[in-house]
Amino acid sequence: MSSQSRPRTQLLPTTDLSCSFCACGLTEKLLALQAYPSTSRTVPEGIPDHGGLTLCPECAPEVVELVDTWEGHDHPDIAADQSIGDGYRNMTESCSFCAGACGDAVVGIELYRRVSDQLPAYANYTLCDGCQDVFGEFLTNVRATIE
Numbered sequence: 001m002s003s004q005s006r007p008r009t010q011l012l013p014t015t016d017l018s019c020s021f022c023a024c025g026l027t028e029k030l031l032a033l034q035a036y037p038s039t040s041r042t043v044p045e046g047i048p049d050h051g052g053l054t055l056c057p058e059c060a061p062e063v064v065e066l067v068d069t070w071e072g073h074d075h076p077d078i079a080a081d082q083s084i085g086d087g088y089r090n091m092t093e094s095c096s097f098c099a100g101a102c103g104d105a106v107v108g109i110e111l112y113r114r115v116s117d118q119l120p121a122y123a124n125y126t127l128c129d130g131c132q133d134v135f136g137e138f139l140t141n142v143r144a145t146i147e
């Protein structure tokens with residue numbers, strides 16, 4: 001563990017004031033992520049069209065467990081004339097999930113988390129084409145067991 005004891009303060013995306021899965025009013029956000037598709041992709045299934053997913057403490061654990069297996073990378077540099085998703089595409093050549101080659105059709109995932117156990121408070125991931133579908137299906141299934 002790092003010796004950095006004071007949590008980094010990050011602004012959670014605030015487009016959703018309710019949990020994206022169970023729609024409960026959020027007094028406490030456990031996990032928020034923002035998806036940034038590159039030019040040739042769209043937001044994965046299971047994530048609202050605006051790309052933001054915010055989960056309450058009841059809905060978050062399964063997603064946290066999955067994301068915990070991903071390999072994060074540094075925050076990408078985003079050039080002024082490119083989309084954030086394309087910035088992620090240029091940032092890394094391997095998928096955070098399967099470690100395979102990403103190609104062009106990536107989705108960048110920016111994660112914000114209340115500081116506590118396994119995941120960092122803030123992290124960046126990039127998913128390849130195939131893993132976006134897997135992740136989307138996973139989210140849809142988790143959501144289906146909650147609703």
Ligand SMILES: [Zn+2]
Pocket residue numbers: 019020021022023024055056057058059060
């Ligand atoms: Zn919820």
Ligand SMILES: [Zn+2]
Pocket residue numbers: 095096097098099100127128129130131132
């Ligand atoms: Zn992959």
